[in-house]
Amino acid sequence: MSNGVAGAAPGSxxxxxxxxxxxxxxxxxxxxxxxxxxxxxxxxxxIDALVEFxxxxxxxxxxxxHTLGVEASAAYEGARAKLARFVGAASAEEIVFTKNASxxxxxxxxxxxxxxxxxxxxxxxxxEHHSNIVPWQFVAERTGAKLRWFDITxxxxxxxxxxxxxNLINERxxxxxxxxxxxxxxxxxxxxxxxxxxxxFGATVVVDGSQGVPHLPTSVSALGADLLAFTGHKMLxxxxxxxxxxxxxxxxxxxxxxxxxxxxxxxxxxxxxxxPPPPRFEAGTPPIAQAYGLGIAADYLTSIGMGTIAAHxxxxxxxxLERLASTxxxxxxxxxxxxxxxxxAVSFTLDGVHPHDLMQLLxxxxxxxxxxxHCARPLHxxxxxxxxxxxxxxxxxxxxxxxxxxxxxxxxxxxxxxxxVTTGRDQPQDQAATLKEGN
Amino acid sequence: xDPTSMYQEIILDHYREKHNxxxxxxxxxxxHHVNPTCGDEVSLRVTLEEPGEHVADxxxxxxxxxxxxxxxxxxxxLLIGQPVSTAVVRYAExxxxxxxxxxxxxxxxTLEDAIAFAGVAQFPGRVKCAMLAWVAMxxxxxxxGAWTNETTEDAAK
Numbered sequence: 001m002s003n004g005v006a007g008a009a010p011g012s013x014x015x016x017x018x019x020x021x022x023x024x025x026x027x028x029x030x031x032x033x034x035x036x037x038x039x040x041x042x043x044x045x046x047i048d049a050l051v052e053f054x055x056x057x058x059x060x061x062x063x064x065x066h067t068l069g070v071e072a073s074a075a076y077e078g079a080r081a082k083l084a085r086f087v088g089a090a091s092a093e094e095i096v097f098t099k100n101a102s103x104x105x106x107x108x109x110x111x112x113x114x115x116x117x118x119x120x121x122x123x124x125x126x127x128e129h130h131s132n133i134v135p136w137q138f139v140a141e142r143t144g145a146k147l148r149w150f151d152i153t154x155x156x157x158x159x160x161x162x163x164x165x166x167n168l169i170n171e172r173x174x175x176x177x178x179x180x181x182x183x184x185x186x187x188x189x190x191x192x193x194x195x196x197x198x199x200x201f202g203a204t205v206v207v208d209g210s211q212g213v214p215h216l217p218t219s220v221s222a223l224g225a226d227l228l229a230f231t232g233h234k235m236l237x238x239x240x241x242x243x244x245x246x247x248x249x250x251x252x253x254x255x256x257x258x259x260x261x262x263x264x265x266x267x268x269x270x271x272x273x274x275x276p277p278p279p280r281f282e283a284g285t286p287p288i289a290q291a292y293g294l295g296i297a298a299d300y301l302t303s304i305g306m307g308t309i310a311a312h313x314x315x316x317x318x319x320x321l322e323r324l325a326s327t328x329x330x331x332x333x334x335x336x337x338x339x340x341x342x343x344x345a346v347s348f349t350l351d352g353v354h355p356h357d358l359m360q361l362l363x364x365x366x367x368x369x370x371x372x373x374h375c376a377r378p379l380h381x382x383x384x385x386x387x388x389x390x391x392x393x394x395x396x397x398x399x400x401x402x403x404x405x406x407x408x409x410x411x412x413x414x415x416x417x418x419x420x421v422t423t424g425r426d427q428p429q430d431q432a433a434t435l436k437e438g439n
Numbered sequence: 440x441d442p443t444s445m446y447q448e449i450i451l452d453h454y455r456e457k458h459n460x461x462x463x464x465x466x467x468x469x470x471h472h473v474n475p476t477c478g479d480e481v482s483l484r485v486t487l488e489e490p491g492e493h494v495a496d497x498x499x500x501x502x503x504x505x506x507x508x509x510x511x512x513x514x515x516x517l518l519i520g521q522p523v524s525t526a527v528v529r530y531a532e533x534x535x536x537x538x539x540x541x542x543x544x545x546x547x548x549t550l551e552d553a554i555a556f557a558g559v560a561q562f563p564g565r566v567k568c569a570m571l572a573w574v575a576m577x578x579x580x581x582x583x584g585a586w587t588n589e590t591t592e593d594a595a596k
Contacts, residue, residue, distance in 0.1 A: 027441065356477050356504035356568065357446075364442040372477040380478070386502050387478050415443065416451070416505070 007303060010312035010395040015304070018043045019396055029366025032401035037183055037211060037345040037392030038370050039233045042297075046236055049296040053289045061288055062262055062279075076288050079295030080278070086298040087228065087245055088219040094251065096244040096278040097286050101210045102131040104229035104244035105177070107281055108206045109135035111254040112175050112227075118144030121172045123198075125150035125158060125189075126382050127182045130375040132208045136177060145174070152382065156185040156334035157341070160193070169194075173203040180212030180223070181343040184376045184390065185334030186317070188212075188341040195224030204250065210234060214394070215313055215343055217306040226250050235301060237294035240287045251277035258283040301395075309395045313344040316393045316402065320346055323406035327426050329353075329413050333388055345392040347374070350409065352417040355389040361412035367405045445562055446505065449555035453509035458516050463498035468583035472575040474567050479503030481511060483575040487523070487585050494518050494526055494585075497576060506556075506565050511572035513552045518576065523585045527594040529553075530577055537566045 008015035016022045021041045024031045033041060053075060059068035061076045081092040089095060098104040116122070122136050126149050140147040148168060151159045158178075163169070169176060176198040181188050195205040207225040212218065214235035220228055227250065232241035246254075256263055256274050260283030265273040274280050301309065321337040324330045329351035335342040350358055355371030362369055371389045373380045380386060391405055414421045462469075466484035473480045481501040488495040497515040501508055514533075518526045533553055536545050541561035545554040559569045580586035 354504040354508075356479070356565075357506070360442045360445070360562070360565070364440075377478065386480070415446070 010304060010309055011316070011398045016396050016398075018045065020044055020047070022396070026366040026368070027364050029404070032367040032404040034391040034393060034397065034401060034405055035368045035370050036234070036394035036397070037374075037390060039239070040214065040236050040394055041396065042238070043236055043300055045300055046238070046293050046297050050238060050289050050293045053292045058289075060285055072288055075292040075295075076286065079291040082295040082298045083243055084245075086218065086302065087213065087230075087243075088221060089245055090248065093276075093278055094245055094248055096246065096251070096281045097291050098229075098242040098244055098281075099240055099287060100233075100242040101208065101229045101231035102135075102242075104231075104242045105131050105206070105208060106135045107244055107257045108177070108227050108229065109139045110257050111281075112204055112206070113139035113143055113145075114255050116143040116145040116174055119172060120145040120174045121170070122147050123149065123169055123173055123176045123203075125152070125178055127152055127156075127158070127185060127187065127376065127379045128177075128179055129183050129208065129210065130377070131210075132177055132179060132206075133378065136175075146172075150178070152185075152187075152379075155336070156182070156187050158187070158189050158194075160190070169197050169201060169203065171201050173198065173201050175204050175206060177206035177208065179208045179210075181215070181345070182334065182376075182379075183211045183345055184347045184374050184379055184388065186343045186345040186347070187334050188216075188343055190341075192222065192224040199224070211343060211345060214301075216310050220245055220247075232290065232294040232297065235294075236297040238287075238290040241290035241294045243294075244281070246277070248277070251281075254281075256280050256283075260284040304395060312395060313393055313397075314340075314342075316397050316399070317342065317344045317346060319399055320391060320393065320402045320405070323402060324348055324409070327406065327409055327413070328420060329417065330409070333383060344394065344397075345390055347388040347390040349385060349388055350413055353413055355387045357416065358389050358409070358412050361415060362405065362408045365404070365408040365411065367401075367408050369405070440561055442562065445558040445565065447555040447558060449513075449552050450505060450509040453512040453552070454505035457501075457508055457512040459498055459512065459519065460501070461498060462500050463496060466496070466498070468579045470575050470578045470582060472571060472578065474503070474507070474571055476567070477504070479507045479568060479571055481507070481572055481575050483511075483572065483579055485576065485579040485583055485585075487583055492524075492585075493520065493522055494580070495520070497579075499572065499575070501572065503571070504565075504568055506559055506568040507571045510553075510556065510569045513555070514572050514576060517551055517553060523580060523590060524594050526576070526580060527586060527590055530573055531594070533573055534570065536560060537569055 019041050057071040059072040061073045080095045083095045084092045153159045198205045204226045206227045209228045209230040213230040228245040233239040263283040331349045333347045359371030369391045372387050466486050469484045471482045483499040486496040501511050536543050539560050545557050547554050556569050559565050
């Protein structure tokens with residue numbers, strides 16, 4: 001399958017031409033898609049891969065021995081090998097396919113949880129996505145283990161000093177599970193440092209890489225993680241496919257998660273024995289076409305270069321922060337302009353305008369953002385707010401999209417808060433109106 | 440679709456200055472409702488007038504978008520002092536308007552300021568925002584024992 005845009009520069013017209021969705025207009029405006037932290041758009045090569053697989057190679061994996069079955073298995077296992085290379089895993093057997101990052105984290109919580117007992121401690125942080133909170137709450141309730149968490153500093157970073165002073169990680173700590181990058185604050189957490197601390201006490205380190213793996217070059221050994229969860233749809237892949245990477249030595253010690261076909265060794269009515277990893281954790285027919293599509297997405301990202309993508313996002317994010325910081329009434333959450341420990345998700349509040357209303361008016365001008373608590377309600381509580389608006393970029397994001405967004409924010413603010421029309425020194429040059437006329 | 444058609448001046452006025460906001464004593468039932476997708480929340484109290492056939496008071500504490508806030512304000516204005524049977528009928532009328540995808544012409548004589556939400560019905564993602572306070576009001580009346588199956592049947596006649 002050809003990769004028509006290999007080597008295209010992030011944000012370039014050539015690269016964007018490979019994403020059919022950017023031909024869309026929304027409410028007569030060009031689409032400015034700033035919701036990639038929610039889900040990414042898909043390049044034609046990934047769309048073609050799904051169609052190609054289902055059209056020509058469709059069969060079940062592992063169980064079907066005919067020609068198509070062999071082809072499907074090769075496609076599925078090939079994807080496993082691609083994902084292993086993408087995150088710097090020691091072998092393909094360290095890659096477990098799941099349906100999404102939430103399932104990967106539930107797998108981690110349930111299998112690690114099997115060894116927990118009252119008095120043990122699990123450590124997470126207040127900036128986690130609900131998918132890295134709720135599974136641990138379940139496990140804590142079931143086992144009697146105690147759930148503790150990192151607080152954040154006023155500027156939205158992990159509060160390591162406070163954690164050290166209260167011995168947050170100690171000899172009772174069995175699991176530390178932490179986001180690599182916050183989906184709200186954009187903060188890049190010092191995962192390696194926390195992992196080293198956790199390992200001093202023999203705790204297992206789980207990293208939620210949902211916002212990290214799609215955006216930064218990934219090396220599981222540099223991260224210091226024992227388990228790393230991420231999802232396909234945020235990295236140009238299809239929905240319905242996620243990954244749990246695990247160190248081989250650890251995966252081998254973990255009990256099964258879901259029971260069913262292909263995860264077994266021998267089944268007898270009196271009891272069963274189980275397959276080695278990764279099949280041990282992949283009960284039932286997996287999302288085969290989706291795994292294949294994710295492998296193609298990983299190839300595509302590699303062809304552009306993850307370092308190149310990260311550099312583009314940092315530039316775009318700085319520009320977005322600059323435009324927002326000069327907009328009266330905006331308060332940015334998380335590390336501000338110029339911070340190097342910051343990813344491409346930028347959340348903010350706007351004086352007098354609820355995020356739900358802001359999202360709606362931006363949508364009216366073709367700008368897709370997310371408004372709400374972004375599945376991180378405890379973090380919003382911690383920040384003393386109910387909700388925020390989030391603009392998030394990716395390799396295809398352009399400065400023009402950021403301009404369309406920032407001008408629409410001013411427009412929405414003036415609509416709800418007329419006092420800014422006279423006081424605001426930041427009125428848009430009506431670029432959005434110009435765009436609407438088709439320029 | 441241009442979202443500004445949804446934000447009628449009436450809605451913006453109520454959003455900027457909410458009526459009946461702030462929880463009041465006494466009350467016969469208090470409920471707490473949330474819209475889990477966006478986090479809008481409302482705590483709402485109802486008081487009934489003897490022998491329980493009139494809505495003597497509705498008060499609330501709410502956080503959320505302009506649509507949910509204005510809806511709480513307008514709903515409370517509309518129903519305070521009304522018979523419970525009227526609240527039942529208005530609820531059905533408002534719900535029908537919200538589920539009408541913009542095809543229903545609202546009756547200004549009965550719904551008054553609430554007709555401003557006709558435009559919201561064209562934005563399916565926002566219907567829950569408009570309904571939040573109404574659903575809370577219904578729940579509170581049910582808990583207060585004023586809204587029963589019988590009340591609904593009588594109102595339908």
